[in-house]
Amino acid sequence: MRRMGICFLLFAIFMTSLVFCAQGADWVPVIRDSVGNEFFYDRGTLTKLPTGIIRVRSIEVYSDEGKREYIQNRAERGLSTMLLKKLNHTVDQMEIDCSTRGLRIMETSEHSGDGTVLEFSTFAQQPSEGWESISPSSTWERLYNAVCPSQTGR
Numbered sequence: 001m002r003r004m005g006i007c008f009l010l011f012a013i014f015m016t017s018l019v020f021c022a023q024g025a026d027w028v029p030v031i032r033d034s035v036g037n038e039f040f041y042d043r044g045t046l047t048k049l050p051t052g053i054i055r056v057r058s059i060e061v062y063s064d065e066g067k068r069e070y071i072q073n074r075a076e077r078g079l080s081t082m083l084l085k086k087l088n089h090t091v092d093q094m095e096i097d098c099s100t101r102g103l104r105i106m107e108t109s110e111h112s113g114d115g116t117v118l119e120f121s122t123f124a125q126q127p128s129e130g131w132e133s134i135s136p137s138s139t140w141e142r143l144y145n146a147v148c149p150s151q152t153g154r
Helices: 002-022 064-076 082-086 139-147
Strands: 027-032 038-042 054-061 087-097 102-112 117-122
Touching: 027 139, 038 139, 054 139, 064 082, 064 087, 082 087, 082 102, 082 117, 087 139, 102 139
Parallel strands: none
Antiparallel strands: 027 038, 038 054, 054 087, 087 102, 102 117
C-alpha cells in the first residue's frame, strides 16, 4: 500500500512538471498551504505597467483536499462544478498594486492534469474596479512580498 502511495506521488509530480514545462513558464514557488495546495508565479510574465501596477500570472496546483474545497466553494456560490471532476490546477492573470497592497484577478482558467482548459473567465474592469486588499499572512501576501519592490516606510 505504501509503495502504491509513493508511486502515485511520483506520478503526480511528473504530471505537474509536464504541465509546467509544456507552458514554457518560469514558475517560482510561493507557498504550500495547510491543505497541500501549491502556489507559484511565472517570473517570465512579471510586467510593471506605467501606472506602477505589477501584472503577473500564477498557478495553484490542488491537493485532493484542496480540490474538494475549491469545488465546494464554487457550488456554495452557485457556480458550475460539472467539469471540475478532472480539476488539477488554476491559472490566474492578475494585477498587484504594490503601493496600496491591492490585488485583482483579470482572468482565470481551471485545467485538468493534461492541461485541458475546463473553464475560462476574463474580467474586463475599469482601472478603479475589482481591487481587493491583500490580507496579512495570506497566499496573496506571500506573492506580494515576492513580486513587489521593497515598500520602505511601511
